[in-house]
Amino acid sequence: MRSLVNKTLLAATLGMASITHATTVDVTFNIPQPDAERYAKPYVAIWAENGRNAEHLLVWHLQGEKDKWLSDLRRWWRKIGRYDHQMDGLTGATKGPGQYSKTFEINDEWDTFTLYFEAARENGGRSLMKTQIDTTDGHQQYRIPAEDELGDILITIN
Amino acid sequence: MFKATLCALGLLAASGAMAHELMIMPSKSIITKAPATVAVDISASHGVFRFDKPVGVDNINVYGADGKPIRNIGTVVKSASRTSFDLPMQTDGTYKIVYGSTEPMYMTSYTIGKRDTHKRLRGTRAEVQDQIPADAKNIETVKMNRYGMSFVTAKMPTNAVLEPSNEGFEIIPVTHPADYINGEEIEFQAMLDGKAVEGVDITIKAEAGLYNGELEPITLKTDAKGMASVEFENAGRYAATFGYQSDEAGDNADKAFYTVFYTFEVVYE
Numbered sequence: 001m002r003s004l005v006n007k008t009l010l011a012a013t014l015g016m017a018s019i020t021h022a023t024t025v026d027v028t029f030n031i032p033q034p035d036a037e038r039y040a041k042p043y044v045a046i047w048a049e050n051g052r053n054a055e056h057l058l059v060w061h062l063q064g065e066k067d068k069w070l071s072d073l074r075r076w077w078r079k080i081g082r083y084d085h086q087m088d089g090l091t092g093a094t095k096g097p098g099q100y101s102k103t104f105e106i107n108d109e110w111d112t113f114t115l116y117f118e119a120a121r122e123n124g125g126r127s128l129m130k131t132q133i134d135t136t137d138g139h140q141q142y143r144i145p146a147e148d149e150l151g152d153i154l155i156t157i158n
Numbered sequence: 159m160f161k162a163t164l165c166a167l168g169l170l171a172a173s174g175a176m177a178h179e180l181m182i183m184p185s186k187s188i189i190t191k192a193p194a195t196v197a198v199d200i201s202a203s204h205g206v207f208r209f210d211k212p213v214g215v216d217n218i219n220v221y222g223a224d225g226k227p228i229r230n231i232g233t234v235v236k237s238a239s240r241t242s243f244d245l246p247m248q249t250d251g252t253y254k255i256v257y258g259s260t261e262p263m264y265m266t267s268y269t270i271g272k273r274d275t276h277k278r279l280r281g282t283r284a285e286v287q288d289q290i291p292a293d294a295k296n297i298e299t300v301k302m303n304r305y306g307m308s309f310v311t312a313k314m315p316t317n318a319v320l321e322p323s324n325e326g327f328e329i330i331p332v333t334h335p336a337d338y339i340n341g342e343e344i345e346f347q348a349m350l351d352g353k354a355v356e357g358v359d360i361t362i363k364a365e366a367g368l369y370n371g372e373l374e375p376i377t378l379k380t381d382a383k384g385m386a387s388v389e390f391e392n393a394g395r396y397a398a399t400f401g402y403q404s405d406e407a408g409d410n411a412d413k414a415f416y417t418v419f420y421t422f423e424v425v426y427e
Binding site for chain 2: 084
């Protein structure tokens, strides 16, 4: 509701007659089941970047005091993790192999941004995947092909 | 210039372990959060990232995130090939580890006899005057100052330890050491007593060279603003040596040689 008000205000101040921008992003992705002798659930982070600004969306990591490995999500760590961002409600425990769907609200002042996905697994690989999203060009679906630590990612802009 | 360089090499060789490259090797340069303990090894070696000779335990200085020295770094062990300690990181931020004396070392050299044999003495000319024969020629005193440094960051990078002291020869990491990424520009600035220094010789060796056979160092020089920038294709550990020779060496010497050894990690994008 708040974002709708924001959008309306923005449209009004800019005198825009066009429809409001899409800011809701549905993301479907897959955590693969690798053939690993000592499998550990991967750390996963999702965030959006616009220039030097970053908006945190999700991080799955080991909970509790013992967590020493967040900095292994290299890019996420540099852009978000190492700064004290407010992340309540945007973190969760690590998840095993399977299909996951998430819906995010992205800063609606951003017409274009890059959506990042990073996954790192102990004794395993690390994948950094991204796609640029333009909310003004009518393009509604994006697909990022699978890498080692994350399967195909399907992104739908609403 | 060539002669001077040869002479400098001779001087360095004369001082044993001083001829080796100094490496401060923290086990990690990026830590998720404090409190944490990071193993640090310091060794003087001809090969990059190989332990060879230990260093004295007295000249290790660690500066915490607030830029102030940390007095208690725990037990420092000097073993056969390296000197080690466990860096206690109590607070988040960027720490600086320095090895080296702030006091310069003086070497006085001369040539003597029909064959112009090179002789060297440790000390300023005034200090070794008694030991120099009357028929000595080409008497020259060199002031040498060298130190090694490395940085470790727990959680958020801070800048206090990067600030120049504006005293002596300093290498300032313009790009924060926690932001060294492969494929991105990394900048350094060389300063002497707070002024930018042009023409500092920089050689950078990659640890990966030990395994891929590419041991040829990257060489570059600082520009008029004291700046130099480099981009690494691959993540990994690197050892940089910054060397500078100056004819302004104060009252006690004819020349000054400054060397900074800087080991750092480049993380993958």
